[in-house]
Structure formats: structure tokens, C-alpha cells
Amino acid sequence: MDSRRPAPPPSSGAPEPPTPLPLAGKTAPERADAARNRRRILDAATRIVARHGVRELTVDLVAGEAGIGVGTIYRRFGDRAGLVFALLDEHERDFQREFMAGPPPLGPGAEPTARIRAFLHALADRGAAQFELVLAAEASAPGARYRSGPYAVHHMHLVTLLTQARPPGTDVRFLADALLAPLSALLMDHQRRVRGMGAQGVKAGLDDLLRWSLG
Amino acid sequence: MDSRRPAPPPSSGAPEPPTPLPLAGKTAPERADAARNRRRILDAATRIVARHGVRELTVDLVAGEAGIGVGTIYRRFGDRAGLVFALLDEHERDFQREFMAGPPPLGPGAEPTARIRAFLHALADRGAAQFELVLAAEASAPGARYRSGPYAVHHMHLVTLLTQARPPGTDVRFLADALLAPLSALLMDHQRRVRGMGAQGVKAGLDDLLRWSLG
DNA sequence: CTTGTAATCGGAGTGCGCTCCGGTTACTGT
DNA sequence: ACAGTAACCGGAGCGCACTCCGATTACAAG
Known part of the structure; x- marks a missing residue:
């Protein structure tokens, strides 16, 4: 937790070329x-x-x-989690392109509420498809998920959409975390094993939650 | 993952006397x-x-x-997580008594919606008070939280309340997981460190979420 | 090409969670 | 009392994530 070498990866996620993360400053080329x-x-x-x-x-x-x-x-x-996240990075970048510049309802052009729903559904499907890897990535280190680049991007995207969909004064940052939380691979794994619930069940449950939350 | 010794603790949580877990069958005394x-x-x-x-x-x-x-x-x-959960067990049992047989709004007697709100608030406060231990418990092993006895009890309690509060046909089991998910110590730690958000912010955010969800 | 230097490399070493299994101890039936 | 036996004890040993630091190498300036 102290300064040492010139460029020790800040944490897991994506040290250099992956996940462009709008907030990543210039770094010397590799x-x-x-x-x-x-x-x-x-x-x-x-x-x-x-x-x-x-x-x-x-x-x-x-x-x-x-x-x-x-x-x-x-x-x-x-760390090990960073390596696994890097393995997921190619799919992640495709996904990011889809929800940032792809066709509606995932991409721009649709109502914010519809985009939120599509985004969460896509996340659930993705979690189911790349299950092994995503689970391994989140299980590698305790807080790996929240520290990862992809989580920051997803959170930011949701904050943007929620700001448009909700009246001002609501804490959209907490709400974004709260909507992302049920999509943790660790939780989906538990739901799958203990409650026999698959991606379909998760998506249906999210719809219930959103129906009440966003009209 | 195979049968071996007579009584290897099923997982972390509470092998013998702690957290009575209504579904625990008779076992030989210690x-x-x-x-x-x-x-x-x-x-x-x-x-x-x-x-x-x-x-x-x-x-x-x-x-x-x-x-x-x-x-x-x-x-x-x-495992190590089980040991840390055992350390929390005394407080946990007090807490369980409060929401199962204590005074309203946490205990019986109040409207289900009010009880849900009080329960989630209490969980947030508890997470903040015992922060170090809860965080350590959840971080000890990848899925420790979901496999723990307390989580099963909390989930079951929420399912009961939600069944009374929501129209039939909704997946209350998923909903219970979804409401518990934002209270993960790992997530609260992240919110605290990255977003500067404390227990107050978490409770306010939960209120937002519930206001939309439960009227 | 030479030299300076800062980033990079590699693998032995460390710490810790967890397992394995031979020896020991507490209960049960006679 | 006294075996018989099932549960329990302990600590050496293992696998794996992660660190440390001397040797090496890529690149830029002269």
C-alpha cells in the first residue's frame, strides 16, 4: 500500500491497452x-x-x-484476477461497443428505461454465457469485481441512464450499484445451485424489480 | 466434494450449536x-x-x-470464513431474536412493508457497526456470504415478508436476493472508499429503491 | 557505436489456507 | 471394570498466490 516501482498495476482490471476507461490518463507506450x-x-x-x-x-x-x-x-x-479479467477483455470491449454505439434498445436511440432493461438483460446473458470465466474472475480476489475496469464502465453507463430516467435528487450512484449487485456471478452461481434458477429466472426477476422501480 | 469423515462441517456458517436454522436436523451432542x-x-x-x-x-x-x-x-x-462467522454469531443471534420476536417495526406487529424497511436498515447499521468482522467474513472465501447460515435466515425472513407484501406470481426468492445484494460488506466497502458513502447513504438509497418497489 | 539508465525479467523464497493420517481419547454395551 | 469403536486431536506437509531483488535488456542521447 505504498509507493514503490514506477508503474505497478494500480489493481486488477486493465493496466495498459485494454478497457479504455475514459478516465485513464496517458501512459508511456509498452x-x-x-x-x-x-x-x-x-x-x-x-x-x-x-x-x-x-x-x-x-x-x-x-x-x-x-x-x-x-x-x-x-x-x-x-494479480490472478487481473489475468482472468484480461481474458474476458475481448468480449467486454465488444459488449461496450454494443451498449455505447450499437443499435437500440441496447444502444442509443431508445428510451432510458428500455435501455436500462436491455442492458441488465444483456449483462445477465453474458454472465450466463461466460459463466466459468466471470465466476473465476470474481472469485479470484475478494473485491475483484468492484475494482475491475468493466464494473466501473457498467456503473458509469447506468448512472448516465438513471439520471435521465429518474427525477433529480435521487442517489443514482447507489441505485446503479444496487441494480448491478444481483448480477454478481457469485450470486448467480448460488441462485443456480441452491434455487435452481437460470439466466431466464434472473431476467424475469429483474423485470419485476424494474417494473416497480421505473414504471 | 465427496463423502469422507463422519461429520465434516457441511460448509461455513455454523456446524453445531450456533444459528439454529429451522431446517437443521438432530445431530449427536458435542x-x-x-x-x-x-x-x-x-x-x-x-x-x-x-x-x-x-x-x-x-x-x-x-x-x-x-x-x-x-x-x-x-x-x-x-474454514477460515466459518471461524469468523462464528465470531459474529452472538450478535447474529441477538439480531435474529429482534426481527423474529422483538418490538415493531422490526418485529411482528407492523405492516410487512415497514418491517422490510426496518430490516434492511438494521442490516445496514449492523454492517457498519461490525464492519471489520463482516468484511473479513465475506472476504475469507469466494462465496462465503451466500453459503453462510445467517444469509439463509435473512433470505427466508425476507421471503416471508415479501410474500405478504407483493401480489402472488412474483418471484419473491429472487427479490429477496436482490434486496440483500446491495448490503454485501464487500460492496459497502467499495462504496465507502470510492464513493465516500456511509451507512446513512446506503439507507437513504435503499429507501429510494423501496419507495418505488413497495409504494 | 557507445554509454547511461530506467523499465523489464525471472525464479527462489515467503506466508497462509487447508488436508492427511497415525496416535489418542471419550463414550457405549457387556 | 473393560473392551470396542467412533469421534477427536495434532502438526507435518502441500499447493498456490504473491513478493523481492540482482541480472538483463530495450531504447535514447552523444
Whole structure:
């Protein structure tokens, strides 16, 4: 928790090129060997996940497969959670494009309430589709989800939409967190296993919640 | 994930005497030495938390302080999260008494909507008061919160109240999860640190959410 | 090309949660 | 009392995330 090296990844999420995060200031471009190693790490990790599943994705194994040291992985990705989030990053960027510039109702052009609903539904579907990876990412470190780049982006997007949909004076930042909270992979996993509830049930439940909340 | 010893704690939460959990079947009473060791462990853990804080609460340290082996701790409490939940158990039982048999609006006698509101507010206050411990408990293991005894009790209580407050056909089980989700210590920690929001803000936000949801 | 230097690399080392299993101890039936 | 047995105890050992720091290398200035 103190200053040390020049650029230790602030936390998990996306140190350099991924998830552009409007609030990320300029940083020196990546050195050639560093970029090469990032690719090696990502490729090795992808290979291991495809072959043995996310559970076997240990940092030492990735380092061995990539032919580098574990220190390099930590410099690039901060921690194990950061590595898994990086694996999800490609899909994440597609998703971000869809809700920021894609066709309605997910993209601009529809009513804010409709966009909110579409956004939450998309998040539920995505959570179901990439279940293993998302779950592993959120389970890697205690607060990984909230510290991740994608969460900040999703939260900001919801805040924007809610500001348009709700009367002024309401705490849209809390509301955004509250709407995102039921979509945690950890919770969806629990609902799936204990309550036998899938993505459909989650979406239906969210509709109930929104019907009351947003008319 | 397979059958092995006679009685390995089903998970974290409360293996034997704590949190009565209406659905817990009869189990053989605890042996004398086992009970004695549970007390020693709990006392040692309490002492360590008081002296060094929750962060220093390592299983090895507790074992050393209690003068027993680590295996005993794992037999009694399942995992580190179970131990921390056990530390919270005394307050938890008081809290359960209050909302099940205490005075309104938390206890029976008030309108379901009022009870729901009081219950969520109490949960927020409790999360703020016992913050360190609750946070440590939820952060100990990935899904610890949902697997814990207290969560099951809180969920069941909300389901009961929501069934009375909402028209039939709505998925009250999902709704209960969704209302509990924003009260996760992990999320409250994030809101506190990143958004500068305390228990007051959380309660106000919940009121917004409920005002729309429940009239 | 040479040199300076700051970012990068690598892997041995550390701490901690958790498991395993041989030895021990508390209850039950005779 | 006295076995028999089922539960319990303890601590060495394991796997894995993460750190530390001396050696190495990429890039820029002269």
C-alpha cells in the first residue's frame, strides 16, 4: 500500500491497452518485449483454460507454459484476477461497443428505461454465457469485481441512464450499484445451485424489480 | 466434494450449536473435549482480533494461541470464513431474536412493508457497526456470504415478508436476493472508499429503491 | 557505436489456507 | 471394570498466490 516501482498495476482490471476507461490518463507506450510477453501470457492462459478449465489456471502453470517467470505476470496483470479479467477483455470491449454505439434498445436511440432493461438483460446473458470465466474472475480476489475496469464502465453507463430516467435528487450512484449487485456471478452461481434458477429466472426477476422501480 | 469423515462441517456458517436454522436436523451432542476446544478457539480468536485486528487472524496463530492443532479448527469451523462467522454469531443471534420476536417495526406487529424497511436498515447499521468482522467474513472465501447460515435466515425472513407484501406470481426468492445484494460488506466497502458513502447513504438509497418497489 | 539508465525479467523464497493420517481419547454395551 | 469403536486431536506437509531483488535488456542521447 505504498509507493514503490514506477508503474505497478494500480489493481486488477486493465493496466495498459485494454478497457479504455475514459478516465485513464496517458501512459508511456509498452516496450516491445513487454508486449510480446503479454501476448505469450494471454495465449498460454487461453490454451490452459481450453484444455483443463479455469480451475487449473494457476499462475505458475501459465508462467511455465508461456516460458517466462511469474514476476512478469504480476507486473503485467497485478494479480490472478487481473489475468482472468484480461481474458474476458475481448468480449467486454465488444459488449461496450454494443451498449455505447450499437443499435437500440441496447444502444442509443431508445428510451432510458428500455435501455436500462436491455442492458441488465444483456449483462445477465453474458454472465450466463461466460459463466466459468466471470465466476473465476470474481472469485479470484475478494473485491475483484468492484475494482475491475468493466464494473466501473457498467456503473458509469447506468448512472448516465438513471439520471435521465429518474427525477433529480435521487442517489443514482447507489441505485446503479444496487441494480448491478444481483448480477454478481457469485450470486448467480448460488441462485443456480441452491434455487435452481437460470439466466431466464434472473431476467424475469429483474423485470419485476424494474417494473416497480421505473414504471 | 465427496463423502469422507463422519461429520465434516457441511460448509461455513455454523456446524453445531450456533444459528439454529429451522431446517437443521438432530445431530449427536458435542463431546466434552470438543466443546472445550471450541471455546478455547473462540476465545483465542477474540483475543487476537482485539489485539491485532482481523487482518492478523491467521489460522495458525489462533491454533498456537489456543494451544491446539490447526486440524481441530478446521473440524470445528470448516474454514477460515466459518471461524469468523462464528465470531459474529452472538450478535447474529441477538439480531435474529429482534426481527423474529422483538418490538415493531422490526418485529411482528407492523405492516410487512415497514418491517422490510426496518430490516434492511438494521442490516445496514449492523454492517457498519461490525464492519471489520463482516468484511473479513465475506472476504475469507469466494462465496462465503451466500453459503453462510445467517444469509439463509435473512433470505427466508425476507421471503416471508415479501410474500405478504407483493401480489402472488412474483418471484419473491429472487427479490429477496436482490434486496440483500446491495448490503454485501464487500460492496459497502467499495462504496465507502470510492464513493465516500456511509451507512446513512446506503439507507437513504435503499429507501429510494423501496419507495418505488413497495409504494 | 557507445554509454547511461530506467523499465523489464525471472525464479527462489515467503506466508497462509487447508488436508492427511497415525496416535489418542471419550463414550457405549457387556 | 473393560473392551470396542467412533469421534477427536495434532502438526507435518502441500499447493498456490504473491513478493523481492540482482541480472538483463530495450531504447535514447552523444
